[in-house]
Amino acid sequence: MTAIKIKRVYEKQAKSDGLRVLVDRLWPRGMKKEDLHYDLWEKEIAPSPALRKWYHEDMVGRWSEFTKKYRKELDKFEAVKAFLEKIQPLHTVTLLYAAKDETQNHAIVLQDFLERNQK
Numbered sequence: 001m002t003a004i005k006i007k008r009v010y011e012k013q014a015k016s017d018g019l020r021v022l023v024d025r026l027w028p029r030g031m032k033k034e035d036l037h038y039d040l041w042e043k044e045i046a047p048s049p050a051l052r053k054w055y056h057e058d059m060v061g062r063w064s065e066f067t068k069k070y071r072k073e074l075d076k077f078e079a080v081k082a083f084l085e086k087i088q089p090l091h092t093v094t095l096l097y098a099a100k101d102e103t104q105n106h107a108i109v110l111q112d113f114l115e116r117n118q119k
Contacts, residue, residue: 001118002087002088002090002093003018003091003092004087004093004094004111004114004115005092005111006094006096006097006111008096009024009028009031009036010028010098013037017092018090018091019087019093019094020040020096021038021042021095021096022040022096023042023095023096023097023106023107023110024096024098025046025052028098042083044077045080045083046106047066047070047073047106048073051069052106054066059101063104071109074109074113080114083114084119088118095107095110095111
């Protein structure tokens with residue numbers, strides 16, 4: 001099974017990160033492209049623009065509902081199935097995200113979803 005970790009894009013790269021995958025739909029604010037060390041940018045497994053905007057209107061109050069809605073999106077995204085196949089043979093994958101909140105962000109939901117759906 002692939003170990004799936006998460007890390008903010010602003011944290012230093014480590015050898016233990018394995019494949020580094022940016023999982024935000026938008027490029028991280030204030031980050032120069034040459035300064036972010038990543039292997040893949042998987043925009044299509046990030047929350048849809050409509051869901052992201054809805055959640056950002058009240059991030060604290062909508063967290064629980066956001067997680068449910070995002071999981072439903074992940075179930076439908078073809079890109080998620082392809083990504084799971086892509087990472088299956090790998091030892092470690094690190095999902096990179098830009099959100100300030102390290103305890104309530106889409107990467108946590110994505111990490112849990114991917115872990116539960118590995119073969």
